[in-house]
Amino acid sequence: MKFISASRSASARRSGLAELLLAAVFLMAVANLLALRITQQEMQSLSTPNQHNDVWHMVSISRELQRLEYTARHLLAGDGATQDDLLIRLQVLQSLLDPGANAPRNSTQIISGLADVQRTLAELSTQIDRWLLQLDASGIQTAQQIVAVNEEQSVRLSQSLLSVHLSATQILDRERIALYERFTLLTGMLVALLLGLVLLVIKLILDRRLLKRLSAHLTNLNKGLERRVVRRTRQLSESKALLMFILDASPSEVTLVDAETGKVHFINRRLLNRLGQDHDPERLMVQDLLVDEQERLCFMEELDSYGRVDNREALIVPEQPFWCSLSVKLVEIEGRLSHLLWGFDISSHRELLAALEIQASTDTLTGLYNRRAFYEQGGRAVESCKRYAQPCSVLMVDIDHFKRINDNHGHAVGDEALRATSAVLRATLRDTDIIGRLGGEEFAVVLPSTGISQALETAERLRQAIAAIRPDCPGLALSFTTSIGVASLASGGGGLKELLACADEALYQAKANGRNRVQS
């Protein structure tokens, strides 16, 4: 927390510095533009030579005036100088004072600012013009005039020369000062630029250091991340392998297939073995696993409707069918619908159940239906006959004096008698007839689709067959008889219970009438 706040304040400081630098750079740019502008102005004014020729101009005029006087004196003295020479001198002097409009001339900006000097020069120019006009008429007279006024003009020109010189030096100094100020300004700007540059360089160096540190940190982070990725990948692959091991080792059939194409994403070893294959099949559809056509339709309908089917018992793998508790769930794998199937082999359960069912409905001694199973099966048969308006009859069979057999010969012989009787019942009656031992020596039979007369016949046949029984008992010649009560389904009348009650009534009659007989 302390570290975070410290780094936060450092970053705030850094951003403040960056803004300051930005402002400095902006100011530098403005200063640079200003400096550029000043430099350009100077360049413009320095692009062409523009010397002050005023002093030289004044000196030239002075000298020319002296030569004019010199020439005039020579003319007057008559030693070599001609009137033509005087004309040339006058013209040259005038070309200095008042050149033609389009003639080249000395630049005389300073003089144009000095009214006194200008007046002096203008007067001299006027004087020269006069002499030029006068020259043709009388050269000597002109020369005399020139000599006469020369001294005065020389003095005035000297004064003018002095004032031009002073003015020129002042102007030059003003220009110097202006230049000095400009260069001072430029120097200030350059120093500011240099300062800005130094700041920028410092900032760059700092940034570079920071960048290096960050880059090193990032590299470390990356390395750590890579290590973690490798570790995680290893862990993942390990846990995947573990999961595969668990799935392969689990006592269930597991597969994950694409719902439409049947592409197998996963299938465990156990299901592969069931399918009798060595490696993953390319295509496997859940519905193809189910053996029964009807079951297949129901199963898929439920799966499509609810997205899942839970613990449905079905016979699967048509090649090697076995009972299985199937759970299938619709899941999304890689954006496609897939079926996740878990199967649990319940064939042993089924076998056990069947055995139990048989055990629960069978009389252990005789192998016939016990009382409960008889009532169940018999009731169903009676109801079926009633529904289809078929006749139905019931026999109650009771071994006569069975207690005596038990008492005289022991229970083993009694049991043998019971077994033999049941064997006769089975052998004599049809497969559709339902035979049960209700208890003790009492048997009951439901004869579906059998009317009273046919039932009586059957009962008579039974009575005779039982009477003919000679149980296989060593050293013993045993025979016994049975009494049989017969009852038949009255039109519209009750169920199995009522029938059995009627048959029991008839049996009682048979017993009362002396036993070993059939009574209805």
Added chain:
Amino acid sequence: MTDRSACWSLLFCLALLLAPFDSPRAEMNRPILRLSWQTENGQQHQRSLTLADLQAMPQVSLRLQLPPALGIEGEYDWQGVSLRQLVASSGYHPNQLTLTALNDYSVNVPAQDLQRFDPLLAYGRDGQPISVRDKGPLILIYPFQQFAELNQQVYLNRTIWQINEIHLR
């Protein structure tokens, strides 16, 4: 020597016939330029040239605007002779020329200038001779607009007017 003078007279007559300037003949015949040089054996040579003499030579025209420091605004046509040709006509190969003006202003022009810039010795402006008052009769004009390096004071100083003497050294 006779051949040369005959040649010059012929040129002179031609120039008279073709002369564009209606100046009085006396003006034309007055020497305006003295060309002088000294050969290696110490012999002094001197030639006086009139305006007609110069006009008889191949005319060169130059239209330009002179630098502002010379005080002339606008473009003018300058007529004259090539100083190089004039010097060549002397048969002497100088290293340097000294040009002197009527007002005793004088400048030294290196011979390299003639080779490099071929300056014009102008005797006319817009077809008119240049009077002394207009800084005539002869003005040396460099082709300022053809060469940027001429834009400095040394060439302004060499732009001499009122030339009346050229000495070859």
